Amino acid sequence: MKKSIEPSKAAYEALTQEGGLSRRDALKIMGLTGGSAMMLGAPTSANAGSSSDKAVKIVIVGGGAGGIMATARLRRAAPNAEITLVAPNETHLYQPGQVFMAAGLYTESDIQKPNADFIPDGVKWVKDEVTAFDPDNNKVTTAKNGDIAYDYLVVATGLAYDYERIEGMSADLVGKHGISSVYLNNPVAGTAKGGVATAQWFRDMRKAAEAASPENPIKVICTQPDTPIKCGGAPQKILYLSDDYLRGNGPAGGADVSKNAQFSFCKKGKTLFGLPGYNKTLVEEVTPMYGNITDKWDHVLRKIDPERKVATFEHTYEVKGEYDEDLQEYDMIKKTEMVEMEYDFIHVVPPMKPVDAVANSKLGWQKGSAKGWLEVDMYTLQHRRYENVFGIGDILGIPKGKTGGSARHHGPILTENLISVIEGKKPTAKFDGYTVCPLKTQYGEIMLAEFNYDGMAPSFPVLDPTKPRWIWWAFDLYMLKPMYWYLMMRGLM
Template sequence: MKKNKILEEILKEVDKHPEIMSRREALKYLTMSPLAASVIASASVGTSTAAASSDVKGKIVIIGGGLAGMSTAARLNNTISNADITVIEPDPMSVSYQPGQTLVAGGIWKLDDIQYKRDDFVPSGVKLIKGSVTSVDPDNNKVIVDGKEEVTYDQLIVAAGANLNYKAIKGIEGEITSAGADNAATKQTVTKNGLHSLYFQDGAKATWEGIQELITKAKAHTGAEKLQAIFTHPNTPLKCGGAPMKIIYLTHARLVEAGVRDKVELTFNTDGGVLFGIPEYNDAVVKQFEARGFKWNFKHNLTEVDAANKVATFDKWKMEKQESEDEMGEKVITEVKVAEPVQFKYDFMHIAPPMKAPDAVGTSKLGSAAGGWITVNKETLQSSFYPNVWAVGDNAGVPMGKTGGSARKQYKIVVDNMISVMGGKEPTAKYDGYTVCPLITGIGTVMMAEFNWTKKPTPSFPLDPTKERWIMWLLKVYLLKPMTMYGMLSGRA
């Protein structure tokens, strides 16, 4: 991918939104900004950096053809001579740009701005099976597709993503993917009557419609009590963990824009005990919440929704010390989690659903007990139980890393380590837990939160990463999608 092609794709994005920036202004920015230059360069590398590997042989199967799986296939294809690679993926829109769903939900982009077809991004020479893996047998090096077709492998990469487990919340049905093509059960409640979720494509579009409905309702509202907008964060690992906060910021911005912010109370209910897990970013977010007049409640996990009456029930929990006797009759003190149900009425509510690995991989011998995430060495991303199995992307059982930026680091590690193992060597490449959250704090501002397992900011650019910046907005809106779709998916960024 030549640099001029990346620039061409960036300028196409600019042309879609001339109200934000003209092509001339964008060219000036792209020419003068070291930040932009570094991003374009990272997406324009001409050759793979993986170890020399033309002599390795073996049948490679990849479960999942989303951003992580298809990028891994492309990088392997770039690196191995006469590679034998098969990707198994049922969704024709599997490579759609998931990070853009927040921008759709905030009315910045349209749905077709983020929709890309799987078949347009299958690397040349890579085989594609258009089906679903229904079981995995790592003891015999095979997977079953659609309950009938047996596919064997020498090396297996699991890139099956994370499922949105809406049915874990009483009153909502369905377990779907982020594209959410089969979402009829979930849409019986979510996407209507003030109940929304941007985590699947139709849900993102409906969330923007819901925000507009809230604005209309606020304009007509004359009561003394404010309308209530609730935003949730679940008790499971979460892909794009910043999205529940991004949408409260964007809702706030749209209410301010419409002149009705004073008529709506915005409340963020999170199962966690902090707003952001990295102390420096948490301090910044608390100040941002305070400045915008948000309310928030810690240790509140959504358990039930009464969609007809617009009432949400949360487990408000805490840890308590309790005394008991062990089997020898000795008194012991243990901490136990205790919860009480609390209810919130809402006019608008955004749900970030509980998440889990797809059952086909999560309940196999590769999965973990909690959530089914694939059990791997967190640095090499090699299975803890099967040396010829690897995980990349949202389904990988690592302490952090369910973002597109994490997958962009992980897939290179997996490729390098798998090639080493195929060549009879030890895996030596190490993933450091890099995660990036371009935290949209308003229309025109982003705090670029980058960090790793040190739980300290690890900024890529010489700027204070805790500050909200227009330049980071430009990066988020114009550069990251072309870098992903034409850099990462080519196996080079």
């Protein structure tokens, strides 16, 4: 069935005037659907009353979602502190909007704003990058501005893409040879090439499918790497939305040509989502609804040949070995094979890694599977070895939470705990692992997967959280962005 992707009149008017939208207007839009209550995750009250009047030096590194939220909150909570933000980016990107760019519903300028708009008065902004962290001497080294000393440090550098880990792949290939990657952006330049290129990829794919047939369909591959990634649902968002675009449900409309395309979704593991409830919907309802998607379990992209349009996957599997009489079961033997797959179109999600400056410092985990990611306590967000260091956002080496929604929940926890430490107390506020994935299962519907360290954590348990709904789509498309700009970036929610 064709879904309406049109906004309501009021939301549309607010959206089209968004350039001049005030905080009051943003609150009004939220009121349209009770949005203030709908904001992802219950509003957290931590840090509401914590403050310190000590004249300490706080340095925040990184001016993306987490860094700006931390800056806004700390400015209010520590009015006498000397706060320095080290952030190279003049432009702030609303990265979640890159998926709506791919879907043809946002443009690049919709997701860009000057970073200066979000930096509170009284904060010193050093437009530079940190090249080295020296936590033993409480200082960071910058590329152009020398060393900056601190009493307290907040690390908010986000993560880095590692396209080159896939042999033959590089960010330059995005937009060429049928290759796209919605994630691609340059947070320093403030550009979102991945959104632009993937919107074109949708259009090119549709054109090719219109010329193909069910007997000779186009071959489309969507991948997911075996590293931690931000917004774990985005690989599937592109899979479903591009397929739905072929069904004629995107903004371009048109006939259903999806039967002229075969999709493969290649990933590590044998589930589409880590939590059984959400996984069941994706496996039993969403994937079969399309009829042309094959899940290729335990297939990880290792090599790409753009000229031949061949992708090589590492496929791991198990075979039965000898029967063990004592255990009364077969030994299972792990096998690996390299599998070549031809494609016409491929969506590559890059392997992701901690930024070098953190990974190469004493601040990263020194060993284990989280090696290089910021070594913080998973609850207090305080560094496990350096008590005056805290972290926020994607750089954290904790089990869950590489989303903007998680960073929003980190903000009050880190602020309350940092203020406690400044005041000579123990940090007691605890992050619960909150993560949100608005999984776009088709145009006009989102399954709002919310979870934390304990399992599912729906903000509105009265609505079955495993059911894709129009209301979450409308919320994500029309309300979340203004809420991000006008409330979250000001540390107000």
